[in-house]
Amino acid sequence: MDRESGFTSRRKVQRVKDKMAEQHAKPKVSQGVAAELMKKHYNLTPSEMRYLPSYDDQNFYVATAEGGQYVLKIMNSEDSKDPTLFELQTYAMAFMHENGLPTQTALRTTTGQDMFLEDMDCGYGLQKYLVRLLTYLPGIPISKVPLSPQLLHKVGQTAARVDNILKEMKHPQLSVLQREGFIWNLSNVLLLEKYMHALDGDPLQEVVKSVLHQYKTFVVPKYASFRKCLIHGDLNDLNLLVQAKESNGHRISGIIDFGDMNISYYVHELAIAIMYMMLEHPEPLEVGGPILAGWESVFPLNEAENDCLFWLVLSRFCQSLVLARYSVTLHPENEEYLMISSKKGITILRRLLEMGKEQVEKIWFQTALQFKN
Missing domain, CATH: 3.30.200.20 (Phosphorylase Kinase; domain 1)
Structure with missing residues (x-):
């Protein structure tokens, strides 16, 4: 779905649907x-x-x-x-x-x-x-306000609450949300290999290949330990609406755009939220800790989920970047618009890889601990 409160998500423009090559009758x-x-x-x-x-x-x-x-x-x-x-x-x-x-x-x-x-x-x-x-939900996208540690903590808390509530939802057609082959499910990251030709000649291709290799060797074997659930699947910086609080700061006033809802894993929801908030923060490395702390105040990660979070965040960056570039091959006339968030995403992805899993996790986990103390 598009922005149901009136805001158009730039990620929606990048979205590669199963029928992307077809001309939809708008x-x-x-x-x-x-x-x-x-x-x-x-x-x-x-x-x-x-x-x-x-x-x-x-x-x-x-x-x-x-x-x-x-x-x-x-x-x-x-x-x-x-x-x-x-x-x-x-x-x-x-x-x-x-x-x-x-x-x-x-x-x-x-x-x-x-x-x-x-x-x-x-x-x-x-x-x-x-x-x-x-x-109609009042509020503005969270991307329009400063992402304070307190607000990021609320993002993580809200994301976990969403999944905990969806876990209890019953519906006779629920199996439809398995959505086998859905390109934006983090379980399907390796489907990106079909679109890698869009990066031919670009150094980014080797970066993405490196992440996919780590996903295949490090994350895939641990899926048996991940806890499964129905997730929103796209809690990005434009799908969360906020309003100013009377005292100070902002509160989350709306959760919109359920077009990516799918049966997946709790830790995927967390990784997706961290990745998109990083795009909007002047210091992206400061995002993971508060969101993780907010998430774990509702739903603590288990060891396997905790251990794979870094690579899942990087994998979401790869999905966004590769599919945006693929969209450009289909619609070259829209290249400037399609690639709005890609330049910053590439910079963040490279930095995370250069720092490495251990150093980034140290920052995230130590910051998260500060919220618990």
Whole structure:
């Protein structure tokens, strides 16, 4: 999913889906038609509407005469053909909301549905588009505020709470979230080998090969000791919203974008959160400790998970960098936009490798201990 509160994730542009080479039929709906959908299916009258950024779907911010604020989401026609994933994501958001986390929820239609398919012609002929109306979450992306140690600690704590709650979720279609072959699952890092040609002639290729070798020899044998669970899968710096606290600092006010949700491992969620927060911090090495401390205040790592965290963080950097570069080969006209976060990512990845696992872990673990004392 795209930014459901109106912010477009640059990682979304880099996302390599199974059908990436296909031309998705992005909806092109006018505000007038969107207003008609609101009236027809929700019996709500928009008093204010504006377009929100989106990559392959279409989002509208809507304030209604009845007093609510919402995001109207119209999915592209390709993804609309299989609504099961969206049903599960919508169910998960509601489940987490019921358990005290700040997630969006879907407003039911007048016929009691969480979503509906609408036949529309958006310039590609008559096609079906999946439509949802979600609550609007206040706040700004965490990338827009200083990442204090206290806020990073809260990120780790929140990430662990997300997975602990999702662990209890029951749904008859839950097995769909196994998502075999999903390129953004950290279990599938070695699938990057199929895309390495995108780095031909670039010294980065050898760096990535080195990380993949360590993943294969050091991490893979320890998966039997990792604890499995359903994870959000993309707790990046744009998918966490914050608001200023009355006293000082910021609190997390929203968790959005469940498009990468998959059955994976607890430690993957932690590694993903650390990697993305490193991209936004002026001193990336200061990120891991507070997030790790926050995570372990809810869910302590076991020995194998602890031992593999460094290589999993580096592996996520590799996923982001390789798939961004591969996206450029498909869409060279968007190279500047696609590579926005890659330059900093490459610098951080090289630095982590140069310092080595032992030195980086020493910084992370010693900082984490300071929070416990």
